[in-house]
Amino acid sequence: MGNSSTTVNAASQSLDPSGPARMSDVARLAGVSKMTVSRVLAGHSVALATRERVQQAIDELGYVADAAAGALSSGRSEFVAVLVPSLASSNFSDTVRGLTAALEPQGLQLLLGDTDYDLDREERLVRSMLRHQPRCVALTGAQHTAATRTLLVRSGIPVVEMWDLPSDPIDAVVGFSNAKAAREMVRYLQARGYRRIGFIGGAGDLDRRGYERLKGYRQEIRALSLGEPRVVRLGDSPITMSHGAPALDALLDQWPDTDAVMCVSDMSAFGAIMQCHRRGLSVPDDIAVAGFGNFEVSACSHPTITTVSVDAHGIGYRTGETLLAALNGHRAQDRAHTKVNIDYTVIARESA
Amino acid sequence: MGNSSTTVNAASQSLDPSGPARMSDVARLAGVSKMTVSRVLAGHSVALATRERVQQAIDELGYVADAAAGALSSGRSEFVAVLVPSLASSNFSDTVRGLTAALEPQGLQLLLGDTDYDLDREERLVRSMLRHQPRCVALTGAQHTAATRTLLVRSGIPVVEMWDLPSDPIDAVVGFSNAKAAREMVRYLQARGYRRIGFIGGAGDLDRRGYERLKGYRQEIRALSLGEPRVVRLGDSPITMSHGAPALDALLDQWPDTDAVMCVSDMSAFGAIMQCHRRGLSVPDDIAVAGFGNFEVSACSHPTITTVSVDAHGIGYRTGETLLAALNGHRAQDRAHTKVNIDYTVIARESA
DNA sequence: TTGAAAGCGCTACCAG
DNA sequence: CTGGTAGCGCTTTCAA
Numbered sequence: 001m002g003n004s005s006t007t008v009n010a011a012s013q014s015l016d017p018s019g020p021a022r023m024s025d026v027a028r029l030a031g032v033s034k035m036t037v038s039r040v041l042a043g044h045s046v047a048l049a050t051r052e053r054v055q056q057a058i059d060e061l062g063y064v065a066d067a068a069a070g071a072l073s074s075g076r077s078e079f080v081a082v083l084v085p086s087l088a089s090s091n092f093s094d095t096v097r098g099l100t101a102a103l104e105p106q107g108l109q110l111l112l113g114d115t116d117y118d119l120d121r122e123e124r125l126v127r128s129m130l131r132h133q134p135r136c137v138a139l140t141g142a143q144h145t146a147a148t149r150t151l152l153v154r155s156g157i158p159v160v161e162m163w164d165l166p167s168d169p170i171d172a173v174v175g176f177s178n179a180k181a182a183r184e185m186v187r188y189l190q191a192r193g194y195r196r197i198g199f200i201g202g203a204g205d206l207d208r209r210g211y212e213r214l215k216g217y218r219q220e221i222r223a224l225s226l227g228e229p230r231v232v233r234l235g236d237s238p239i240t241m242s243h244g245a246p247a248l249d250a251l252l253d254q255w256p257d258t259d260a261v262m263c264v265s266d267m268s269a270f271g272a273i274m275q276c277h278r279r280g281l282s283v284p285d286d287i288a289v290a291g292f293g294n295f296e297v298s299a300c301s302h303p304t305i306t307t308v309s310v311d312a313h314g315i316g317y318r319t320g321e322t323l324l325a326a327l328n329g330h331r332a333q334d335r336a337h338t339k340v341n342i343d344y345t346v347i348a349r350e351s352a
Numbered sequence: 353m354g355n356s357s358t359t360v361n362a363a364s365q366s367l368d369p370s371g372p373a374r375m376s377d378v379a380r381l382a383g384v385s386k387m388t389v390s391r392v393l394a395g396h397s398v399a400l401a402t403r404e405r406v407q408q409a410i411d412e413l414g415y416v417a418d419a420a421a422g423a424l425s426s427g428r429s430e431f432v433a434v435l436v437p438s439l440a441s442s443n444f445s446d447t448v449r450g451l452t453a454a455l456e457p458q459g460l461q462l463l464l465g466d467t468d469y470d471l472d473r474e475e476r477l478v479r480s481m482l483r484h485q486p487r488c489v490a491l492t493g494a495q496h497t498a499a500t501r502t503l504l505v506r507s508g509i510p511v512v513e514m515w516d517l518p519s520d521p522i523d524a525v526v527g528f529s530n531a532k533a534a535r536e537m538v539r540y541l542q543a544r545g546y547r548r549i550g551f552i553g554g555a556g557d558l559d560r561r562g563y564e565r566l567k568g569y570r571q572e573i574r575a576l577s578l579g580e581p582r583v584v585r586l587g588d589s590p591i592t593m594s595h596g597a598p599a600l601d602a603l604l605d606q607w608p609d610t611d612a613v614m615c616v617s618d619m620s621a622f623g624a625i626m627q628c629h630r631r632g633l634s635v636p637d638d639i640a641v642a643g644f645g646n647f648e649v650s651a652c653s654h655p656t657i658t659t660v661s662v663d664a665h666g667i668g669y670r671t672g673e674t675l676l677a678a679l680n681g682h683r684a685q686d687r688a689h690t691k692v693n694i695d696y697t698v699i700a701r702e703s704a
Numbered sequence: 705t706t707g708a709a710a711g712c713g714c715t716a717c718c719a720g
Numbered sequence: 721c722t723g724g725t726a727g728c729g730c731t732t733t734c735a736a
Binding site for chain 4: 421422427
């Protein structure tokens with residue numbers, strides 16, 4: 001990418017000299033008190049004629065209510081803090097969409113942040129978001145710094161951890177067992193006749209969910225007496241498509257007779273399949289490849305990729321529902337800690 | 353996806369009976385006035401001993417300053433409103449990362465929203481975000497409702513439109529000409545010897561950038577006298593991988609002798625290539641396929657995909673810089689409207 | 705270097 | 721159904 005050019009054109013922009021309109025301006029123009037304007041905005045009962053006059057004044061002035069003032073005065077904001085490891089991952093962005101679908105109709109506004117699979121960054125973001133007094137918090141995974149936990153517990157607002165089933169949750173949980181899902185995939189491969197099954201995943205421990213899948217793979221390989229686990233751990237999260245090729249090479253270098261590869265994610269599986277093509281290996285005849293996550297690429301690639309489907313949107317939506325229930329429910333002390341178990345399914349496709 | 357199960361476990365949560373700590377609580381505990389606490393938080397000059405005492409009180413109480421109160425009092429928030437069509441698209445999430453890289457170190461916080469390629473939704477989000485008095489706004493594209501424009505102009509804060517070069521920008525602009533980039537790809541294909549070049553893209557007019565690419569294709573096909581344009585428009589934005597297969601089929605149905613396909617995005621190109629494999633067509637020997645965007649899949653698929661590389665991260669970073677310059681610069685009336693032209697490059701790979 | 709008072713723009717509360 | 725008063729938690733401004 002070369003240099004880019006910058007040109008500057010002078011121009012003017014209309015702007016009220018007295019600054020933006022305030023509620024008192026609207027009130028004066030409509031000939032009512034501030035309170036009446038406030039009621040119109042909140043949808044409280046106001047005489048129709050009055051309401052119309054106020055609305056007209058609002059439109060005329062282009063009035064936009066100040067949310068900070070409202071939040072300060074009423075003691076509650078409309079924010080929901082949401083933290084995901086990566087916004088680019090289609091599964092997490094589906095989860096965000098699910099959250100949006102559940103929460104936006106209630107007038108809540110998402111305060112989104114991506115942690116980049118970095119627990120310290122997560123802590124910084126939580127701290128920064130809590131300053132805005134969110135009504136509740138949704139975050140990803142079970143692994144957090146001690147400070148993050150303390151911060152969240154002290155805040156006293158509802159918290160949901162998503163995408164996992166921690167044994168010691170902060171508050172509520174919406175997720176599934178990544179280990180069990182991985183075990184199910186191993187059983188599927190075994191049932192299809194594969195016996196020398198490898199696993200490729202990331203090297204870091206930051207991606208707890210990936211680590212759980214590896215754990216499940218190991219457990220089930222042992223349970224089915226399929227010999228020594230064949231594990232390649234390479235690269236950091238997020239696992240991208242470019243992970244698959246070198247990981248597959250490493251696996252086949254060490255265990256050339258491998259007949260099936262289970263990948264920590266569809267991204268990696270896709271990269272591995274493309275590398276099989278380059279090596280002249282036919283999938284699944286020479287080697288089977290399975291993914292995880294049911295990303296779009298798994299349905300569109302050739303061959304299509306056998307994978308574990310997780311209802312990412314559902315995780316978001318159920319999380320939204322859980323948070324709403326907590327908001328409309330009891331005080332924190334009495335609140336029950338909800339645990340929502342999300343389903344997953346092995347999707348049999350062409351690659352394994 | 354079947355049903356999911358819900359279990360509920362009662363548990364209690366620690367919570368101060370008097371609610372969260374306030375600045376006055378910190379002040380009392382440290383034996384200073386609120387002002388001194390405020391100065392410590394803002395990093396203003398305070399005697400070291402005093403500062404340490406205050407900090408200790410803050411830690412002890414787990415005090416988190418209320419951003420809404422601060423914003424109200426000081427008259428300015430730390431928010432930057434950011435709107436992209438889709439958070440899942442890797443190009444837009446790269447842009448968001450670029451924005452984050454530029455703005456977070458300045459203590460600014462992104463208020464993120466995805467418009468879902470829906471101008472009315474964009475308007476709603478802008479309205480909702482403006483309530484939080486953001487310091488500035490970054491949005492995608494040149495197409496907005498009249499109300500959105502009015503809202504933004506009236507707000508008087510710096511605005512950047514990204515990913516396009518509108519002829520009548522709201523304020524500043526950071527982007528490139530999608531039409532020119534598409535023309536460059538047509539010239540590339542012509543230079544490689546292809547003469548019967550088709551184009552596949554979305555049907556809707558919502559994706560202005562996709563439409564500009566189609567326009568550029570048409571212009572260059574005519575300029576190079578390559579016959580009648582062969583255009584298939586199918587499906588809505590965002591264009592995903594599943595777009596490519598049916599679009600390719602439609603194109604070859606109508607113009608069976610097509611020797612190259614230019615796709616509105618790498619997603620579509622990937623789907624088209626996989627469909628070629630299914631049809632027994634070799635890429636690029638039987639038919640060439642080119643994409644747009646240099647998404648990860650274009651570098652990892654087999655064959656690798658020839659595409660137009662756009663510095664999506666750079667768009668975000670430059671936008672952040674532009675906004676910061678505006679914030680630190682003159683008042684709106686005097687401000688110059690900046691125009692930043694971002695580079696793009698045709699990346700020659702295996703598919704065309 | 706520190707403190708006291710005033711007030712940001714809005715909503716809760718109680719009167720009328 | 722409508723209005724006045726008080727005050728949310730913080731920062732500004734001025735004074736000490």
